[in-house]
Amino acid sequence: MTERTKWIKKLDKKWSETVKQRDGKCLRCYKTANLQSAHIFLRRHLGTRWDKNNGITLCAGCHLFWGHQEP
Numbered sequence: 251m252t253e254r255t256k257w258i259k260k261l262d263k264k265w266s267e268t269v270k271q272r273d274g275k276c277l278r279c280y281k282t283a284n285l286q287s288a289h290i291f292l293r294r295h296l297g298t299r300w301d302k303n304n305g306i307t308l309c310a311g312c313h314l315f316w317g318h319q320e321p
Contacts, residue, residue, distance in 0.1 A: 262293075265300045273307035284310040 269287040276285065288308045291298045298304040308316065 261300050265302065265305065268302050269305035270307050272302065275307065276309040276312050277306050278308055278312040278316055281309040281312075286310055286313045288313050 266287040270285050273285075275282045285307050286309070287305050289299070290304050290306060293299045
């Protein structure tokens with residue numbers, strides 16, 4: 251694993267923790283279990299990848315069935 255890859259993983263984890271802590275529940279169905287952070291704009295766009303305003307918290311079900319739809 252390269253040094254760049256290690257930093258990307260660390261930043262992704264911190265971003266995810268920050269988004270989930272900020273929201274505290276699924277913003278679609280309001281569940282509080284099995285929470286995941288989801289990007290609004292794809293994370294391949296590095297300009298917004300770690301912007302906390304580019305993230306929402308979804309439960310696993312909403313993330314799978316709602317978060318991965320075409321906008």
